[in-house]
Amino acid sequence: MTGKVILTGAGCGSFDLITLRGMEALRGCDVVIYDSLIDLRLLDLAPQAEKICVGKRAGQHSAKQEEINALLVEKALSGRTVVRLKGGDPFVFGRGGEEILELKRHGIPFAVIPGVTSSVAVPELAGIPVTHRKNARSFHVVTGHTADNCTPENLAQYAKLTGTLVFLMGLNSLEAIAQGLVCGGMPADAPAAVISNGATRFQRTVRSPLGNIAEAVRNAGLSAPAIIVVGDAAAFDFSATYVPPLSGRNIAVVSSGGTAERLCAVLHALGAYAFRSGGVDIEEEFTPGIDRAFSALGGYTHIALTSPNGARVFLKKLREKRVDIRSLNAVKFAVIGRGTAAVLEEHGVFPELMPGEYSTAALGELLAERLGENSRLLVLRSEEGSRELNVILDNSNLDYDDVKIYRPVYRPAEALECDIAVFTSAGAARGFFENGGSVPAGSRVAAIGKVTAAELERHGCAECILPQESTVDGVVQSILEAVKCRDSED
Numbered sequence: 001m002t003g004k005v006i007l008t009g010a011g012c013g014s015f016d017l018i019t020l021r022g023m024e025a026l027r028g029c030d031v032v033i034y035d036s037l038i039d040l041r042l043l044d045l046a047p048q049a050e051k052i053c054v055g056k057r058a059g060q061h062s063a064k065q066e067e068i069n070a071l072l073v074e075k076a077l078s079g080r081t082v083v084r085l086k087g088g089d090p091f092v093f094g095r096g097g098e099e100i101l102e103l104k105r106h107g108i109p110f111a112v113i114p115g116v117t118s119s120v121a122v123p124e125l126a127g128i129p130v131t132h133r134k135n136a137r138s139f140h141v142v143t144g145h146t147a148d149n150c151t152p153e154n155l156a157q158y159a160k161l162t163g164t165l166v167f168l169m170g171l172n173s174l175e176a177i178a179q180g181l182v183c184g185g186m187p188a189d190a191p192a193a194v195i196s197n198g199a200t201r202f203q204r205t206v207r208s209p210l211g212n213i214a215e216a217v218r219n220a221g222l223s224a225p226a227i228i229v230v231g232d233a234a235a236f237d238f239s240a241t242y243v244p245p246l247s248g249r250n251i252a253v254v255s256s257g258g259t260a261e262r263l264c265a266v267l268h269a270l271g272a273y274a275f276r277s278g279g280v281d282i283e284e285e286f287t288p289g290i291d292r293a294f295s296a297l298g299g300y301t302h303i304a305l306t307s308p309n310g311a312r313v314f315l316k317k318l319r320e321k322r323v324d325i326r327s328l329n330a331v332k333f334a335v336i337g338r339g340t341a342a343v344l345e346e347h348g349v350f351p352e353l354m355p356g357e358y359s360t361a362a363l364g365e366l367l368a369e370r371l372g373e374n375s376r377l378l379v380l381r382s383e384e385g386s387r388e389l390n391v392i393l394d395n396s397n398l399d400y401d402d403v404k405i406y407r408p409v410y411r412p413a414e415a416l417e418c419d420i421a422v423f424t425s426a427g428a429a430r431g432f433f434e435n436g437g438s439v440p441a442g443s444r445v446a447a448i449g450k451v452t453a454a455e456l457e458r459h460g461c462a463e464c465i466l467p468q469e470s471t472v473d474g475v476v477q478s479i480l481e482a483v484k485c486r487d488s489e490d
Contacts, residue, residue, distance in 0.1 A: 001079045002076060002077055002107070002108060002109070002112065003030070003075070003076040003077070003078065003080040003081050003082060003108075003109075004023045004076060004081055004108065004109040004110060004111070005072050005075075005076050005082045005083075005084055005099075005108060005109075005110045005111075006029070006081070006082070006084065006109070006110070006112075006113060006114045007090040007096050007099060007100065007110065007112040007113065008020065008022045008025050008026070008083050008084065008085050008086065008090070008112075008115070008118065008367050009087075009088060009094075009113060009114050009115015009117075010022065010034070010035075010038040010042055010086060010087050010088070010091050010115055011087075011088065011091040011115045011116035011121070012040070012087060012088050012115075012116055012117065012121050012198060012199045012247055012423065013039065013118075013121075013122070013125075013197070013198055013199020013200045013203070013244065014039055014199050014200060015038075015039035015041040016040045016044060016268065017116045017199060018115065018116075019113060019114065019115065019116075020232070021113050021325065022113045022115065023045055025043040025083050025113060025116065025467075026042065026046040026049075026083055026085070027046065028081065029046055029049050029080075029082065029083040030048075030049055030050065030075075030082065030474070031049055031051075031052065031053070031075045031080050031081070031082045032046050032049045032050070032051045032052070032079035032082075032083045032085055032212065033051070033052045033068070033071060033072065033075070033082060033083070033084050033420075034051065034053055034054070034084075034085040034086075035053075035054065035055065035085065035086055035087050036053060036055050036062065037087040037225060038085055038086075038313070039088055039155070039200075039276055041264075042085065044261075044276065046083070046123055046414050046461045047257075049083075049433075052071065054067070054068050054071070056454055057071060062392075062449060064207050065098060068099065069098070069099055069102040069430060072084060072099060072102065072103065072108075073102060073103070073106050073108060074115045076103070076106075076108045077106070077108070079263055080304065082266055082272040084096075084099060086115070087115075087118070088115050088116070088117045088118045088119075088333060089114055089115040089116070089117040089287065090112060090113075090114075090115065091112075091114075092117045092119060092141065092168075093141075093143050093169070094167055096112070096325070099235050100112075103170060105415070106456055110373065115383070118168065118198060118199070118225075118227060119139075119141040119142075119166045119168060119227070120139075120166075120452065121198070121199060121237060122198030122199055122203075122227045122233075123166065123193070123195065123198075123229050123259070125195075125198060125203065126193065126195045126198065126239065127205075127207045127236065127237040127238040127239030127240075128195075128229055128233060128234055128236055128237075128238070129233055129236060129238060130164045130166060130229075130233060131163070131164065131233065132232075132233050132236065132237070135232050135233060135409070136162075136163050137162070137163060137235040138161075138162070138163030138164070139163050139164040139165075139233075140158065140161055140163055140164070140166065140170070141164050141166045141168065141378050142158065142165060142166065142167050142170075143167070143168055143169055143170070143468075144167040144168055144169045144170015144171070144172075144173050144174075144177065144228065145169055145170060145172070145173055149440050155177065155180030155181055155183075155184050156183065156184030156185070156406035157184070157186045158181065158184065159180075159181045159182075159183075159184030159186040160184065160185060162188065162223065163231065164229065164230070164231040164232075164233045164234070165181075165228075165229070165297065166227060166228070166229055167227070167228035167229075167230075167255070168227060168280070169224075169225070170226075170228050171196075171217075171222070171223075171224045171225075171226040171228070172224070174194065174213065174214045174228060175214035177228065178192070178210050178213050178214050181210060181230060181323070182210060182211055185367045186210060186230070187210070188209060188211030188212075188220055189197065189209045189210070189211065190209065190230060190231065190232075191207070191209070191210070191230070191231065191232060191233075191234035191235035191297045192206075192207070192208060192209065192210040192213040192228070192230045192234055193205055193206065193207045193213075193228075193229045193234045194206050194213060194217045194222055194226050194227070194228050194229075195226060195227050195229070196222040196223055196224070196225070196226040197223070197225065198225075198226075198227060199224075201248060201250065201273045202257055204222060205381060206220045206222060207234070207237075210230055211415055213228075221294070227489060243270060243271065244269075244270050244272075245270055245273025245480055245483065245484070246267060246270040246271040246272035246479070246483060247271035247272075248271070248479070248481065249271070249272045249273070249419050249420065250272070250273045250417070250419045250420075251267050251272045251273065251274045251275060251283045251418060251419065251420045251421075251422060251479070252274075252275060252276075252277045252416045252418040252420070252421045252422065253267070253276050253277070253279070253422050253424070253427065254276075254278045254279045254413075254421060254422065254423045254424070254428050254432045254437070255276070255279045255280070255423070255424035255425070255428055256278055256279060256281065256282055256309055256424070256425070256428065257279075257280075257281060257308070257426050258281040258312060258422075259308060259309075259339070259472065260276040260279055260309065263278075263422065263424065263472050264276060264473055266472065266476050267309035267360045267475075267479075270480070277413070277414060277416055277418075277421075277432075277437070278410070278411050278412070278413035278414065278428070278431065278432040278435065278437050279410075279411050279428050279432070280408040280409065280410055280411065280425070280427060280428050280431055281408070281409045281410075281411060282312075282406050282407075282409070283406060283407050283408075283409050284313055284316070284317075284405065284406050285383065285404055285405050285406055287404075288316070289401075289403055289404075290405055291463045292353070292399060293378055293380075293403045294317060294318075294321050294323060295321075297323060297327070297328055297331065297378070298327055298328060298330070298331070299376065300331055300375070300376050300377065300378040300401075301330075301331065301332065301371075301374070301375045301376050301377070302331065302332045302333070302353070302367070302369060302371060302375060302377045303328075303331055303333050303334070303335055303377075303378045303379075303380065304333075304335070304353075304363065304377060304379045304381075305331075305333070305334070305335050305336070305340050305358060305381070306334065306335075306340070306363065306379070306380075306381040306382070306385060306389070307338045307339075307340055307378055307381065307425070308339045308340050308342070308343045309406060310340070310380055310381050310382065310405065310406065311335070311343035311344050311382075311410040312338050312343055312408045314380050314405065315343070315344075315347055317405065317482040325347070325349065326349070328477055332351075332352040332353065333349060333350075333352060333353070334349040334351060334352070334353035334354070334366070334367060335341055335351045335353070335354050336354075336355070336358055336359070336362075336363045336364075337354065337355075337358030337360070337362065337469075337470050337471065338354070338469060338470075338471045338474075339470070339471045339472060341354060342471075353367070353370060354366075355447045358449055358469070358470035358471075359449065359450065359451055359470075360385075360386045360388050360389050361388050361389075361392065361453070363389065364388065364389045364391075364392030364393060364448065365392060366395065367392075367393065367396075367398065368392055368396035368398065371396075371398055372395075375398065375399065375402070376399050376467065377393070377398055377399065377400035377401070378400070378403065379393075379400055379401065379402045379403065380403055380405050381402070381403075381404065381405070382404065382406055382407065382408060382427070383406070383407035383408070384402040384407070384408055384427055385402070385404065389402075408427050408431065410427075410431030410432075410434070410435055411431075411435070412435055412436070413431070413432045413433070413435040413437025413438075414436070414437060415437070415438045415440070416437065416438065416439055416440060416443065417440060418439075418440070418443055419443060419444065420443065420444045420445070420446055420465070420479060420482075421439045421443060421444075421445050421448040422445075422447075422448075422475060422479070423445070423446070423447050423448065423452050423455075423456060424448045424452070424475070424479050425448065425452055426451045426452045426454070426455035426473075428452075429438045429447070429452055429455040429456050429461065430455055430459075433459040439461060444463075444482065445461040445463070445464050446465035446467075446475055446478060446479055446482075447464040447465070447466055448470050448471075448474075448475055449466070449467075450466070450468065452464075453466055465478050465479060465482045466478060
């Protein structure tokens with residue numbers, strides 16, 4: 001059975017400029033064939049998919065267009081749903097039309113999802129409107145080089161246009177473009193601007209009269225990708241006056257999937273460039289011990305959950321085994337902290353027991369204090385759960401079953417490049433460093449709690465940002481306070 005190809009505009013720069021339709025396509029595809037200019041965080045939306053980078057960046061090695069066409073055909077003919085993820089919009093100098101012609105030749109179904117084009121969005125984010133009433137009633141988008149890497153052939157004709165000129169992929173030809181426009185009759189003092197790495201945390205803008213723009217850009221050391229804007233509209237500066245509190249901060253999150261996703265989303269909303277690195281994936285366990293425990297849940301007086309991941313797996317197993325939550329109306333739930341409680345509460349389960357300090361030891365002490373001789377406890381947790389809990393429960397002579405319902409699988413780690421690295425569990429920290437991860441000198445480290453901080457200290461991270469409450473919100477608040485303090489010191 002033949003699959004299909006969805007040509008999808010990734011938008012320009014930051015991952016959150018993709019459309020909702022584009023996000024849904026990524027979540028449902030089997031293969032992503034992507035350009036090098038996309039924000040790699042978009043690939044996290046398709047954890048299930050095969051991912052193939054085909055480059056497409058000026059001055060760097062990339063697959064030839066014919067090779068990309070052949071790859072699209074090969075993957076689609078194997079019955080797979082392919083997202084061809086292209087920077088900006090597929091039809092704005094994106095060669096999307098050539099790819100569609102190849103698909104049509106092979107009878108392969110396709111769809112197109114528009115993207116936010118850099119020709120409008122990048123000037124806009126630099127404060128430049130491509131149109132403005134009584135000033136620029138049109139705009140013209142021009143490729144900065146032709147197929148044989150030459151400057152535009154009709155600069156003299158472009159110079160006579162009255163609207164805004166936007167040149168894409170033209171940084172290497174900037175001097176020739178500026179000279180050609182001036183020679184064609186455009187005033188040398190016409191406003192011009194060049195925006196480098198638009199819609200990213202590295203965005204930089206240089207403004208100068210057209211006759212001097214090449215020298216100004218050279219002196220500033222701007223790099224590709226860059227967009228050139230020429231015309232009266234380039235004189236405006238409508239740059240945003242609100243700056244989010246974490247703007248410009250590069251924050252790595254080392255965590256399990258669900259927690260990492262939530263933490264990155266909150267940090268991103270506050271202006272940070274937040275990304276997941278290393279961390280832990282959760283693999284659900286299937287054992288006879290789990291089957292026995294879940295077949296007799298009503299026989300326990302208490303169920304203890306020691307992490308949000310444990311709570312998620314518990315709820316998933318309830319659904320899989322078709323256990324009606326109403327049958328547990330006599331069972332009391334104990335959790336290690338607010339994050340774990342929040343997962344249960346989303347499903348209408350409100351824990352009765354939670355320690356004031358969010359740690360395994362504190363949970364154990366609370367259970368030892370509250371449970372009596374007629375109590376029967378079920379502990380559901382990770383395969384790497386701390387023995388500290390067992391020691392406390394054993395010393396209290398409690399009747400309990402300790403059932404491991406998931407195990408952590410540590411992702412490959414890397415040398416981070418970040419301002420702040422956030423670790424949300426001791427296991428994530430341990431796995432990160434044992435799998436080759438490192439934190440650069442001068443970067444700050446944040447831990448979700450004291451146990452995680454102690455693990456980080458064992459790996460040389462002595463000073464940690466610590467929250468008052470060991471939750472995602474607590475970590476975010478502690479980062480905001482730490483950044484504010486450092487900014488005031490500077």
